[in-house]
Structure formats: C-alpha cells, structure tokens
Amino acid sequence: MRDYVIWSCVLIQAVEQLMENKPAEKMSSLQLLWLYIIMLTATVVKLALWLYCRSSGNEIVRAYAKDHYFDVVTNVVGLVAAVLGDKFNWWIDPVGAIILAVYTIVNWSGTVKENAGSCCRIILVDIELPEDLSLKEAHAIGESLQINIEKLVEVERAFVHLDFECDHKPEHSVLTRLPNSDP
Numbered sequence: 728m729r730d731y732v733i734w735s736c737v738l739i740q741a742v743e744q745l746m747e748n749k750p751a752e753k754m755s756s757l758q759l760l761w762l763y764i765i766m767l768t769a770t771v772v773k774l775a776l777w778l779y780c781r782s783s784g785n786e787i788v789r790a791y792a793k794d795h796y797f798d799v800v801t802n803v804v805g806l807v808a809a810v811l812g813d814k815f816n817w818w819i820d821p822v823g824a825i826i827l828a829v830y831t832i833v834n835w836s837g838t839v840k841e842n843a844g845s846c847c848r849i850i851l852v853d854i855e856l857p858e859d860l861s862l863k864e865a866h867a868i869g870e871s872l873q874i875n876i877e878k879l880v881e882v883e884r885a886f887v888h889l890d891f892e893c894d895h896k897p898e899h900s901v902l903t904r905l906p907n908s909d910p
Contacts, residue, residue, distance in 0.1 A: 737824050738825060738832070741821035741822070745822070750818075751813075766802055766806040767806070769798075773795045773798040804827055805824075811823075849884045850884070852872065852887045852888065855890055855892060856890070858891040860891075866889075869889045
C-alpha cells in the first residue's frame with residue numbers, strides 16, 4: 728500500500744510539472760556523479776539479490792526476487808529519464824516518472840490481486856501449560872503443535888511459546904503495538 732501511495736504522489740507531481748511547463752534546474756557535474764553512484768549501486772545490489780532469490784526453492788524468497796527485478800527495471804528507467812531530461816529535454820524526466828508511476832501502480836494492483844489470500848503466513852502461538860508439567864512433556868506438546876501448524880499449506884513458519892501462566896506483561900513487542908492491547 729505504501730508503494731501505491733508513493734507512486735501516486737510521483738504521478739501527481741510529474742503531471743503538475745508538465746502542466747506548469749516548469750523545467751527543473753540542470754544538475755551540476757557533482758550531482759550527476761552522485762546520481763550515477765547511488766542509482767547504479769542500488770541497481771547492482773538489487774540485480775544481485777534478484778539473481779540470488781530467483782534460484783530459491785522457497786516461494787516467499789522467489790516473491791522477493793520479483794520485487795528486486797521490479798526495482799532494477801524502475802531504477803534503470805528512472806536513471807535514464809533523469810539523465811536524458813537533464814541533458815536534452817527537461818520534460819523527459821517527468822514523462823519517465825509518469826511511465827514508472829503508471830507501470831508501478833498497475834503492476835502493484837495486479838500483484839495484490841494475484842497474491843490475495845495465497846501468501847504464506849508466520850504464526851505466533853502462546854499456550855499456557857500446567858506449572859508442574861515436566862520440561863520433556865511441555866516440549867513435546869509445543870513441538871507437536873508447531874509441526875502440525877506448519878503442515879498447513881498457507882503457513883510458512885510457526886512459533887510456539889510455552890508458559891505456565893498468562894497474567895504477566897507481554898513478552899512480544901508486537902502485542903504492545905496492537906490496538907486495544909493492555910501491555
């Protein structure tokens with residue numbers, strides 16, 4: 728959702744810049760150098776991550792590969808548009824931004840539809856066991872619960888926390904960030 732909002736803002740700003748017929752200031756040699764360094768470094772890192780993640784047997788890691796590939800494409804197109812807009816015609820940069828924004832919003836919407844309800848989940852379970860239960864028995868219960876939860880197709884990983892009482896302060900920071908939770 729955050730990317731959708733960001734790219735919507737990019738789209739609006741680029742359209743406004745074109746409508747106002749307002750060219751940006753030319754970049755200095757130092758600014759261009761930093762632009763190249765930052766964008767090319769980010770692109771090389773994302774390319775390496777894409778190559779690494781696409782070969783994974785894990786579906787979630789392969790999903791990251793798609794994200795990294797998308798970042799490579801947007802970084803290259805963005806860099807080319809910025810440089811061409813600076814060197815030749817100012818309007819190339821905002822047009823490139825519009826193309827990237829529309830492409831990203833359409834791609835993001837398609838990805839959301841494609842992945843709706845199919846993404847794997849990480850499950851956190853807290854269970855209360857009798858205080859006098861042996862460590863061996865408690866471990867067997869927790870491990871059995873974890874194994875059975877992880878057999879579910881939609882579950883990537885389950886974490887089972889065993890406790891002898893549940894009246895103390897929450898041990899997981901996520902609980903303190905949930906609405907209507909009393910830490």
